[in-house]
Amino acid sequence: MTAQLNPFRNAFRLPTKQRINWFPxxxxxxxxxxxxxxxxxxxxxxxxxxxxxxxxxxxxxxxxxxxxxxxxxxxxxxxxxxxxxxxxxxxxxxxxxxxxxxxxxxxxxxxxxxxxxxxxxxxxxxxxxxxxxxxxxxxxxxxxxxxxxxxxxxxxxxxxxxxxxxxxxxxxxxxxxxxxxxxxxxxxxxxxxxxxxxxxDTPGILQPSVTDDEMGMKLALVGCLPDHIVGEDLIADYLLYWLNKHRRYEYVEKLSLSSGPSDNISAVLAEYAQTHGMFHRVKQYDGQVEVMTNLLAAARKFIQFFRTGQLGSINLDEHA
Ligand SMILES: Nc1nc2c(ncn2[C@@H]2O[C@H](COP(=O)(O)OP(=O)(O)O)[C@@H](O)[C@H]2O)c(=O)[nH]1
Ligand SMILES: [Mg+2]
CATH class of the missing domain: 3.40.50.300 (P-loop containing nucleotide triphosphate hydrolases)
Incomplete structure (x- = not known):
C-alpha cells in the first residue's frame, strides 16, 4: 500500500520577513x-x-x-x-x-x-x-x-x-x-x-532572538508570548498548518466544518464564525456599517480549543 500524499502545506512561512521576537x-x-x-x-x-x-x-x-x-x-x-x-x-x-x-x-x-x-x-x-x-x-x-x-x-x-x-x-x-x-x-x-x-521564582526568559520561525510559532501557540505580539490570526493559521501536516483532523468536528479538512484559515474561521453566530459591525470607508463574520473571535476560539486540550493530546515537536 502506498502512503497517501498529504495534500496540505508542508512548510510554514511567515507572511513578512520579520522575525518573531519578544525580549522586553x-x-x-x-x-x-x-x-x-x-x-x-x-x-x-x-x-x-x-x-x-x-x-x-x-x-x-x-x-x-x-x-x-x-x-x-x-x-x-x-x-x-x-x-x-x-x-x-x-x-x-x-x-x-x-x-x-x-x-x-x-x-x-x-x-x-x-x-x-x-x-x-x-x-x-x-x-x-x-x-x-x-x-x-x-x-x-x-x-x-x-x-x-x-x-x-x-x-x-x-x-x-x-x-x-x-x-x-x-x-x-x-x-x-x-x-x-x-x-x-x-x-x-x-x-x-x-x-x-x-x-x-524568576521571570520567564526567552532567547533574545528566536531565529527559527516555527519555534517562534510553537512558543506563541502554547502561550509563551502574549498573543498580540504574533497576532491571533497568524497563530490560528500555524495551528491549522500543524494539525493538517500531522493529519490531526479532530478540529473538523470540533469546529463543525461541513466540507472536511481545509488548509485555508480564512475559510475555516469564516465557516466557524458563521455557524456559531459570531458577527461584528464594521464601519466601511463610505460610512456604512456592515455586519460581518468576526474572524478574530473565531481565531481566538480555535486557539483556545488547542490550549485547553480539546483538539486532542498534542506534542508540537513530534515529527510529521
Ligand atoms: N493545564 C494546565 N495549566 C497549567 C498548569 N500549570 C500552570 N498552568 C496555567 O498556566 C498559566 C501560567 O502559569 P504561571 O505559573 O503563571 O506560569 P509562569 O509564567 O511560568 O510563572 C496559568 O494560567 C496556570 O493556571 C498545568 O499543569 N496544567
Ligand atoms: Mg511566574
Missing part, C-alpha cells in the same frame, strides 16, 4: 538577577511546557547557569494534562536522543496536587543536592532551589503547589494566564520546614 527589558534584568543569585542556589529546576519538549528551551543560558551540569538540574515538563499519558514515552525518547546529558526529567500537572510528578520534585531535588558538592554552601543546612524557564510554563504554579503540598500554606507566587506576570526575581519562598527548603 524585564527579561534582561531578570537574566542579570538570576546570575547574581546563583552563588546561593543549590539546585536548578527548569520548567518547560510538555507540549514543546524541545522548542524554545534556552539551552545555552541554562548551560551557563548550571555550570555545564555541575549544579544539580531537573527538567520538569509541566501541563502534562494537555500532553496526555500516551505521548509521554515518545517525548522522553525524543529528549534522550536530543540531549543525552539530561538525567532528571519529571512530567507534572500543577492542577492536581496528588500528581506523581509534582510530589517527586522535592525528594529528587533533596537527593541531588545531597549528592552534589556544594562548595561555598556546604555549611548551610538550608536548600535553595531556583525555578527557571520560558514565560507561562507554570513556574509560579509549581512553587505554589509545592508550598500547598509540603507546607500546607497558601499560595505565595503570582500566577497568570498571560505571559509576563512574574517580572523580577522574587524573594525566597519557603516550601518545606525541616530541613528548610526555599524556592526562588
Amino acid at each position: 527589558g524585564h527579561m534582561n534584568k531578570g537574566m542579570r538577577q538570576i546570575q547574581q543569585k546563583l552563588r546561593n542556589v543549590d539546585c536548578i529546576v527548569e520548567i518547560h511546557d510538555s507540549r514543546i519538549p524541545l522548542a524554545g528551551r534556552n539551552s545555552q543560558f541554562f548551560d551557563t547557569i548550571t555550570g555545564s551540569g555541575v549544579k544539580p538540574h531537573i527538567l520538569v515538563l509541566n501541563k502534562v494534562d494537555l500532553l496526555g499519558p500516551k505521548q509521554q514515552r515518545s517525548v522522553l525518547q525524543q529528549l534522550r536522543r536530543q540531549q543525552p546529558e539530561l538525567k532528571n526529567i519529571l512530567f507534572t500537572n500543577c492542577k492536581d496536587q496528588r500528581n506523581h510528578g509534582v510530589l517527586d520534585i522535592l525528594p529528587l531535588a533533596t537527593q541531588l543536592v545531597g549528592d552534589s558538592s556544594r562548595y561555598n554552601r556546604a555549611q548551610s543546612a538550608e536548600h535553595n532551589i531556583m525555578i527557571i524557564g520560558v514565560p507561562n510554563v507554570g513556574k509560579s504554579s509549581i512553587i505554589n503547589v509545592l508550598r500547598n503540598v509540603h507546607l500546607k500554606k497558601r499560595s505565595a507566587a503570582r500566577v497568570g494566564a498571560e505571559a509576563g506576570v512574574t517580572r523580577a526575581v522574587g524573594e525566597r519562598i519557603k516550601i518545606q520546614e525541616k530541613p528548610a527548603v526555599y524556592m526562588i
Whole structure:
C-alpha cells in the first residue's frame, strides 16, 4: 500500500520577513538577577511546557547557569494534562536522543496536587543536592532551589503547589494566564520546614532572538508570548498548518466544518464564525456599517480549543 500524499502545506512561512521576537527589558534584568543569585542556589529546576519538549528551551543560558551540569538540574515538563499519558514515552525518547546529558526529567500537572510528578520534585531535588558538592554552601543546612524557564510554563504554579503540598500554606507566587506576570526575581519562598527548603521564582526568559520561525510559532501557540505580539490570526493559521501536516483532523468536528479538512484559515474561521453566530459591525470607508463574520473571535476560539486540550493530546515537536 502506498502512503497517501498529504495534500496540505508542508512548510510554514511567515507572511513578512520579520522575525518573531519578544525580549522586553524585564527579561534582561531578570537574566542579570538570576546570575547574581546563583552563588546561593543549590539546585536548578527548569520548567518547560510538555507540549514543546524541545522548542524554545534556552539551552545555552541554562548551560551557563548550571555550570555545564555541575549544579544539580531537573527538567520538569509541566501541563502534562494537555500532553496526555500516551505521548509521554515518545517525548522522553525524543529528549534522550536530543540531549543525552539530561538525567532528571519529571512530567507534572500543577492542577492536581496528588500528581506523581509534582510530589517527586522535592525528594529528587533533596537527593541531588545531597549528592552534589556544594562548595561555598556546604555549611548551610538550608536548600535553595531556583525555578527557571520560558514565560507561562507554570513556574509560579509549581512553587505554589509545592508550598500547598509540603507546607500546607497558601499560595505565595503570582500566577497568570498571560505571559509576563512574574517580572523580577522574587524573594525566597519557603516550601518545606525541616530541613528548610526555599524556592526562588524568576521571570520567564526567552532567547533574545528566536531565529527559527516555527519555534517562534510553537512558543506563541502554547502561550509563551502574549498573543498580540504574533497576532491571533497568524497563530490560528500555524495551528491549522500543524494539525493538517500531522493529519490531526479532530478540529473538523470540533469546529463543525461541513466540507472536511481545509488548509485555508480564512475559510475555516469564516465557516466557524458563521455557524456559531459570531458577527461584528464594521464601519466601511463610505460610512456604512456592515455586519460581518468576526474572524478574530473565531481565531481566538480555535486557539483556545488547542490550549485547553480539546483538539486532542498534542506534542508540537513530534515529527510529521
Ligand atoms: N493545564 C494546565 N495549566 C497549567 C498548569 N500549570 C500552570 N498552568 C496555567 O498556566 C498559566 C501560567 O502559569 P504561571 O505559573 O503563571 O506560569 P509562569 O509564567 O511560568 O510563572 C496559568 O494560567 C496556570 O493556571 C498545568 O499543569 N496544567
Ligand atoms: Mg511566574
